[in-house]
Amino acid sequence: MSKTILTIAAAAAALVAGSALASTPTAKPSVGKTSTPQQVAANALPPASSVAPSGQPAPAAAGTKSTYAVNGFRSATFGMSEDEVKAAINRDFGIGADKIVAQASPLEGTTALAVRTALPPGPGEATIDYIFGAKSRRLTHVNVVWATGPTPTDAERGGIATAGLQLSKYFQGQSWQRFVQPAASQNGVLMFGGLDPKGAAVLVETDGIKLSVKGKDGKVAANDPKGPAILHVSYDQDVAHPDIVQIKQGSF
Secondary structure, eight states, X not given: OOHHHHHHHHHHHHXXXXXXXXXXXXXXXXXXXXXXXXXXXXXXXXXXXXXXXXXXXXXXXXXXXXXXXXXXXXXXXXXXXXXXXXXXXXXXXXXXXXXXXEEEETXXXXXXXXXXXXXXXXXXXXXXXXXXXXXTOSEEEEEXXXXXXXXXXXXXXXXXXXXXXXXXXXXXXXBOSEEEOOXXXXXXXXXXXXXXXXXXXXXXXXXXXXXXXXXXXXXXXXXXXXXXXXXXXXXXXXTTSOOSOOOOTTOX
């Protein structure tokens, strides 16, 4: 299991438990010599139409901001069948059935439909996986991933970091039932995690990006990321009750 998936699983667990991952304000993405990450995030908000999950604001009292509801990604909403998701993919991206790849996960018992398409603000093409539950066979999860080659340039790593900041700023601008604090590891950053009133969640993480880290001695040093740079946005219908094959408690 990749470090990205492990971190996302930890973030989801923190959301469900009502806790917040520890903030790491001294570890910040390095996105360029002339702009700080804060400046990039402040000046480069992505269009809502390119990255927003499908969702409708929940009712709220007058004068207060609505709590955001995560219903899926674009016009593909949770609970859809495979045929309905194929139609949604065609509406959203103009991709026909012959370009959609069917996949399966023996480990979790889920199936998926995968497509590749250009999707701002991420650099280059994104891979979008629409995942169907092991029992329901309905859409329960969507992963959107941008990834560089195995040996990216500093500029390519910076492009992933910038897109991650843009997306996290977009989601931070919504009103959430609960959210987790940004947290950094040696190679990546959990940039955002938000839970809606129904238990659906959005998580944004980057991996393989350059960070400026303040050590215990107070000195600031840049990390040396290895492998590809990755931006992962995850939309989950119910983080507390995933529709996957699990061993029954007490069976062993």
